């Protein structure tokens with residue numbers, strides 16, 4: 474009944490801070506704070522225990538704990554949640570403590586940790602603590618290491634966080650369903666000495682993906698590869714917050730991949746090095762500069778760079794279909810097809826028929842197309858110069874001079890210094906060099922259709 478009282482109390486509250494937690498009954502089960510917002514929450518400064526530099530969870534939050542007899546106690550509640558994927562679209566997912574992904578868990582190397590896991594799903598579950606060194610019976614593979622956690626029951630996991638680094642958690646029970654429904658979370662074990670591996674800003678997020686039919690709310694859990702929502706922490710552009718950095722900051726971004734495919738993650742304007750994986754910190758001699766790092770399925774990568782270039786820098790998955798929202802893959806390519814004459818005939822039969830794609834697909838970024846309710850446009854988002862024509866796994870790293878150390882607020886669009894923006898050439902068009910034609914071979918005649926002289930529809 475202690476449980477029931479606590480759940481009722483937290484149901485309406487956005488989140489109970491650590492102060493609320495310590496006030497909770499010091500009895501059996503610690504309070505389970507819940508989050509009702511999808512926005513990035515400020516880092517949680519540790520109120521007790523050993524000091525560390527907290528991480529910032531992109532469009533997420535860190536789970537407060539209670540300290541009991543020297544043990545850090547956390548309470549995760551596995552439950553159905555409603556997650557806003559981006560403004561205009563909500564998904565019915567499964568997650569932890571009100572959100573998908575669940576809250577980030579932050580501990581310090583050597584901490585004794587006790588995690589209470591309450592199952593409020595309609596089926597059994599477990600939690601696997603990906604990458605951790607722990608007793609075999611705490612590893613969370615249902616049937617192999619422990620009995621499944623039945624509906625309505627609470628299980629306890631206890632271990633010492635032995636290795637500093639970057640980890641995640643997810644069910645190892647009906648995994649295909651439960652991960653397709655959004656059950657996952659981030660875990661960071663900070664080093665004992667807060668001086669080593671120190672950075673100014675430390676961001677974390679998980680790569681995940683959903684297949685939700687336009688106009689519906691629940692992911693299709695049997696989809697293997699053809700997902701239509703490519704998300705970071707269950708958010709897609711323009712719903713993903715920017716990663717705000719102070720000019721000159723040393724920045725770390727930790728990324729875990731719990732989708733069914735790899736994601737080459739690409740940062741504009743800076744080089745970075747991969748300083749860590751889920752197996753630990755990489756030896757400095759093993760690092761090389763990159764601007765894209767591939768994060769394979771089930772892997773984690775920590776990348777680091779110095780934020781030396783002010784501006785709004787794109788940061789995205791480099792698979793171009795992963796920076797789109799729901800799209801039809803069966804649509805034929807219409808580039809270069811002359812619709813004149815045909816369109817008029819079709820419109821007589823289908824009055825709403827729209828000619829699309831013969832000049833490329835960019836019109837999709839601006840077009841006001843009728844969409845079913847609860848559906849995101851394929852390309853969307855507006856920047857200072859117009860439509861950004863993106864979706865999915867895309868956001869910006871915003872680097873600004875003069876921010877406060879703890880300021881993570883969106884500073885708005887970058888104001889470019891005069892003379893530093895690409896501009897239209899106003900002189901005579903320069904002649905393009907052409908290679909000399911090769912010896913003539915008989916073959917089909919191909920006429921290149923150029924847009925000049927072809928009016929807009």
Ligand SMILES: [Cu+2]
Nearest residue numbers: 736790792795
């Ligand atoms: Cu991708």
